[in-house]
Amino acid sequence: MPLTDTAARTAKPREKLYRVSDTLGLSLEITPNGSKLWRFRYRFAGKPKMISLGAYPSITLARARELRDAARSQVASGVDPSHHKQAQKRALEAATYTFEMLADEWHAYSAPRWAEATVQKARAYLDKDIIPAIGKRPVTEISRPDLVDLVRRVEGRGAMNVAGKVRQWLNQIFRFGLARGVVETNPATDLDVVAAHTPPARHHPHIPLAEIPELLDLLSSASCDVSTKIAIRLLLLTGARPGELRQAPWSEFDLDAAVWTVPAARMKARRPHIIPLPTQAVELLRAQHAITGRYVLAFAGKANTSRPLSENTVNKALSTIGYAGRQTGHGFRHLLSTELNSRGYNRDWIERQLAHSDKDEIRDTYNHAQYLEQRRGMMQAWADEVVQLCSKLDSSKNT
Known part of the structure; x- marks a missing residue:
């Protein structure tokens, strides 16, 4: 017997799910929680299948029969209604997935x-x-x-x-x-x-070492924030990446042991990096600690101390004192690499100091040596040389 709208409306839930049949494969499924769902049973490629046609009463009996008849036509045409419905669902999702x-x-x-x-x-x-x-x-x-x-x-x-x-x-x-x-x-x-053609650019320009004393002299009298001046000097003395320094919490520094340990999560190469600190860098960090020691970040922002100095702070300060296009914060790494290599230091020491990955992936995987003490001597000699050059500038100014 065909199902009537009255029978559909008055069908009551039972302890277990049951279905009330209409005709030609259509039935109304009543669940124990009282919901009522239209189901259509059919055979496709010799296999029994069933799809949902919606919920009653949103889908009326008349509309459910229309949907059943459309599905029967698909079966007659060699189209599986279940696959067709899934394709429609995917198309709808694609239309709304931005x-x-x-x-x-x-x-x-x-x-x-x-x-x-x-x-x-x-x-x-x-x-x-x-x-x-x-x-x-x-x-x-x-x-x-x-x-x-x-x-x-x-x-x-x-x-x-x-x-x-x-x-x-x-x-x-x-x-x-x-x-x-x-x-x-x-x-x-x-x-x-x-891509638009652009002339080769110096992505991280840097001045010669001989000009560093003048840069530091101009920096000392610049109007920029003291923390920015300290950050620039530390980049020169350690060869760290500007982002690594800006985002460093005080917990990474052991000033008594003169080491800075950057965890793998913050490193570009995703491995921990130990940076030996020359005595001049330790002095700078102690001065910085007097400014931001009560905060988590060593170089906490002035407006929001939970965030680091802006990414452009260092380069803006260098630009302000006349080094726009000539020196960037990252450029100190290139200067350090050039100078240390020219002095004949072991290439592995220099590359580890700069936290570079070895181009030989197998060698890089197995070469975990930190060369900490060798690098400590190398970086102290570098810092002493910078100080000595600056002293010569001071002497010439006083004569």
Whole structure:
């Protein structure tokens, strides 16, 4: 007997799930909690199958029969209604799954594998350049020309380094989307082929050692914050990366033992790094401790002490005293490498001091030696030489 609307409406729940049949495979399923669901039973490729057609009373008896008849037509045409329904669901999800959702998933997945500086930088590129341009669009609708236009806008303001990073992040995001199964192609491949041509740039310029005393002299009388002056001098004396120093908590420093231990989570190479501190660096850190010792971060920001100095603070200070385009915070690492290599120090000592990975991956995997005492002597000699050069400048000024 065909099911009536009255029978559907008055069907009561029982201790166990049961179904009330209509016709041609349609039935109403009543669960113990009282919900009522339309089910359609059919056979496809010789196998019995069943799909849901929605909940009663949102789906009326008449509408359920229409959906049943549509499903029967699909079976007659050689289409499995279950597969068809899943395809429709995926299409609906794809239409509402935006690039921003994919980018956020990628960032959250990648963050634990990155140094903190990379986490913050990737987030900044997403929020400033990528998501405002394409974030709200369904990820499956984004094409290669869309991405070329996005990168062109970044190049148009002269930010070539940023454009390169944006191309890199886009490629990684869409590769992640391929692995997740939310996109079928990667429109971000080969974007470098149409990248705007730029002349070779000195990404981390640095002045010769002979000019360092004058830089430090100008720095000492500059109007910038004392913590910034100390940070610049420490970068020169240790060869640390600016991000490693800016984000360092006081807990990483043992000033009595004159060592700074950076955990693997904060290192670019994802391995711990021990930095021997020359006596001059220890003195600078003790002076800094008098300023920020009550905070977690050694170089805590002035406006918000839970956050480090801004990424641009050091370079801005160097620019203010006349070294724009000539010296950056990262450039001190290049200066240190050049000078130490020219003095004939062991290459492994220098590379370990700079926390560089060995280009020979097998050698790098097994070479865990820190050369701590050798590096301590090397860096103390370097710091003493810088002091000696500065003393010569002071003597010439007094004569």
